Amino acid sequence: MSIEARKAHDLTVSETLVAEAEALGLDITGAAEQGIARAIKAEKERRWKIDNAEAIKASNDYVAKHGLPLAKYRMF
Numbered sequence: 001m002s003i004e005a006r007k008a009h010d011l012t013v014s015e016t017l018v019a020e021a022e023a024l025g026l027d028i029t030g031a032a033e034q035g036i037a038r039a040i041k042a043e044k045e046r047r048w049k050i051d052n053a054e055a056i057k058a059s060n061d062y063v064a065k066h067g068l069p070l071a072k073y074r075m076f
Helices: 015-023 028-051 053-066
Strands: none
Touching: 015 028, 028 053
16 A cells, blocks of 8 residues: 655635534544545536536437347346
8 A cells, every 4th residue: 555645735724614524523634635536526526527517418318219229238
């Protein structure tokens, strides 16, 4: 297992959020990292959908016109 390099970075965060997180015993750094990771994932998915919209539409159009390939072998 490799250890990922870390980079210190200053973030400005709402005092209310920090106080509430501390009161709940949350790991603020870990929570921030998880939130950033979720935001990155969501943005990558959004961009992928935009980049592949034409292919997705073509696939959906094909299925609408011809049905699912190998549909006769479906067990459900």
